[in-house]
Amino acid sequence: MREPEFNKINAVLxxxxxxxxxxxxxxxxLARKKAxxxxxxxxxxxxxxxxxxLQQLRKVSDAIHSGNPAPxxxxxxxxx
Numbered sequence: 001m002r003e004p005e006f007n008k009i010n011a012v013l014x015x016x017x018x019x020x021x022x023x024x025x026x027x028x029x030l031a032r033k034k035a036x037x038x039x040x041x042x043x044x045x046x047x048x049x050x051x052x053x054l055q056q057l058r059k060v061s062d063a064i065h066s067g068n069p070a071p072x073x074x075x076x077x078x079x080x
Contacts, residue, residue: 013064019056
């Protein structure tokens, strides 16, 4: 593998790792909010935010295919 290609893949993996860390932080925050929620409306709002985080996680998962012995990346734009 050529070094420029390796660097590009490494940069994409770094961005994916950063995105996953951000999602993990938000999930922990949502868990605290849900535990503190007193009304059904507050719980529904937390659930809506959790659904959005799940969609973000799916995008990261779709971008990194690990079903084969040599995982590869599917580069997608930020606007998808």
